[in-house]
Amino acid sequence: MSNQIRVLFVCLGNICRSPTAEGVFRQRLEQSGLSDHVGVDSCGTGNWHIGKAPDERARQAAASRGIDIGHLRARQFRPEDLEDFHYVLTMDRQNLADVRDIWLQQGGTEPRLFLDFLEAGHEDEVPDPYYGGNDGFERVLDLITEASDGLLADIRARLD
Numbered sequence: 470m471s472n473q474i475r476v477l478f479v480c481l482g483n484i485c486r487s488p489t490a491e492g493v494f495r496q497r498l499e500q501s502g503l504s505d506h507v508g509v510d511s512c513g514t515g516n517w518h519i520g521k522a523p524d525e526r527a528r529q530a531a532a533s534r535g536i537d538i539g540h541l542r543a544r545q546f547r548p549e550d551l552e553d554f555h556y557v558l559t560m561d562r563q564n565l566a567d568v569r570d571i572w573l574q575q576g577g578t579e580p581r582l583f584l585d586f587l588e589a590g591h592e593d594e595v596p597d598p599y600y601g602g603n604d605g606f607e608r609v610l611d612l613i614t615e616a617s618d619g620l621l622a623d624i625r626a627r628l629d
């Protein structure tokens with residue numbers, strides 16, 4: 470589908486935040502009837518977890534909100550992603566700096582912070598929950614859910 474809009478979520482490991490964003494945003498697209506028009510993927514800047522399923526805590530937290538991310542498998546960001554995706558959205562400023570370095574060398578889609586789409590605009594990073602407790606994963610879901618609404622509105626305007 471050549472006129473599909475493609476969205477890539479990027480974090481460090483691709484086992485906590487970005488697969489959660491992929492699952493949440495895909496659910497929002499299904500609810501909005503836009504699944505055929507928008508493609509979604511996620512990846513990590515690091516290579517430690519390539520091929521792994523999402524962290525058990527992220528799976529549980531998403532499942533508690535009716536979202537299954539258990540089938541996702543981690544992959545690493547690749548420079549071609551900047552050509553293949555229309556939105557390259559990072560979870561924190563370090564992910565942004567890492568992807569931005571590549572964008573400065575080769576161009577393509579300019580990466581942005583996902584939380585640029587938060588309507589309230591009070592936070593700019595999705596905090597890394599990996600070394601914390603379960604409440605960190607709930608916070609990740611709350612921020613991602615809120616920013617997904619803003620992203621959906623931006624995409625709708627593009628599709629119109």
Ligand code: 4NP
Pocket residue numbers: 480481482483484485486487513517597598599
């Ligand atoms: P993510 O979380 O970037 O949200 O997937 C992390 C996962 C793994 C590690 C760090 C963050 N790690 O250091 O292995």
